[in-house]
Amino acid sequence: MSNTTEAVGEKLAEILTRYLKNNWAGTPSSKKKITASTNMVTELQLDSFQVMEFMLEVEDHFDIAVDLDSLSNIHTISDLAGVVIAAHPE
């Protein structure tokens, strides 16, 4: 894995797009274009449950463990990229 915030952010945007399409099809957020700069709270209006469920996909993709408390201050894909990079064993 390339551990730059930009590269991780792009991958996260891809995972989130797929997650919303598979699980929340029909909602406005599933139709929006998601990039590394997307704000999950204000732009996509994801609630805490959706963010937690999305994180299960992220953890499995990157083979990392992210503590629930680490999610409380995540708003943007970039915020999340920072958490992923910090949690990655490499």
Add this chain to the structure above:
Amino acid sequence: MPLLEKFTVAGQLKSGLGHAGKDPTSVVFDKLNSATEGVVAGRVTILAGTNNYLGLTFDPACIAAGVAAMKSQGTGTTGSRMANGSYAAHGALEAELADFYQCSKAMVFSTGYAANLGVLSALLGKGDAVLLDSDAHASLYDGCRMSEADIYRFKHNDVQSLERRMARLGDRADRCLIVVEGMYSVLGDCAPLKEIVEIKERYGASLLVDEAHSLGVFGDRGCGVAEAQGVLDKVDFTVGTFSKSLGAMGGFCVSNHDVLGLFRYVSRPFMFTASPSPSVMATTREALKQLRTRPELKATLWSNARRLYSGLQDLGFELGPEVSPVIAVRCQDRETALAKWNQLLESGVYVNMMLPPATPGGASFLRCSISAAHTAEQISTIIEKFADLKDL
């Protein structure tokens, strides 16, 4: 006023609940005729959403025990057991629970919520890890958060998801507590405890199972899902509540770990809460006795559950994955669920409304909980009223 602005969203959500008619969070039972029948807004209503699995809330022996305890010991204990002392009934109930679960230790709490907060916050500390099923009850989340442990969720009932996360813990696995429920309260599905126990043992972790909805429902003796799956002796800590099958109020933990005896000195939700009242202790003890001596209650409960499940299935409703006394009917969206819930109530059937975010996958459900006290006629009526919903 900035302090109060956070309630704006809650207020909007609350007002949205009443758009289809009655607000599901504001139902009042003006009168209770029995364990399965009440009066709502002047209408006799079948209660099919009470978690009163064994129907013991109106059991004559339980009522008599409660009345006698109140007359002889008063209305309340007026304080915590650590500060004000225990009543003999507290210890007696703990001994009876330990005997029932064939465990060496038992501890009683004032509510089921307090039991989960009290056990998890006492058991877990900084540096420990929790692997928590993603559909776990809020009290389990809150108990974990009350500790300083690191909390990791795994996908609901997915043993591969659990094992992947366990493996990531590396040498912290022996400081890990797996937290699951026996039967889950929204869909009525059960944890694969055999497989979970296998992972727990292979990694040297520990396991807590919340049998709140499965006590009295599963297992030959009625201990819950762990007993039904043959792994009761492999569970490190079992927690549960008196407020469902036992028809009272309160919670408990049983274990073969001696440290449970020390929890009362470190568990704040135990130490700083008034202890359960004499009447609650008495009705709970009598209900536990009824559970142990009347296996026909469980048999009737399951017979009723199977009948309602197949009746609703035949009508084409999308139900939870397993037949159980909790039968969840999936609705296409929140508005449809609210409309159907209102129609059921107006036709004299009360069920639970389950809306996101308290539901798996953000779906909306009408949740029925079945009782041993439901009559065959009541089950038929519930099915008929659901059939009418097809017209919506």
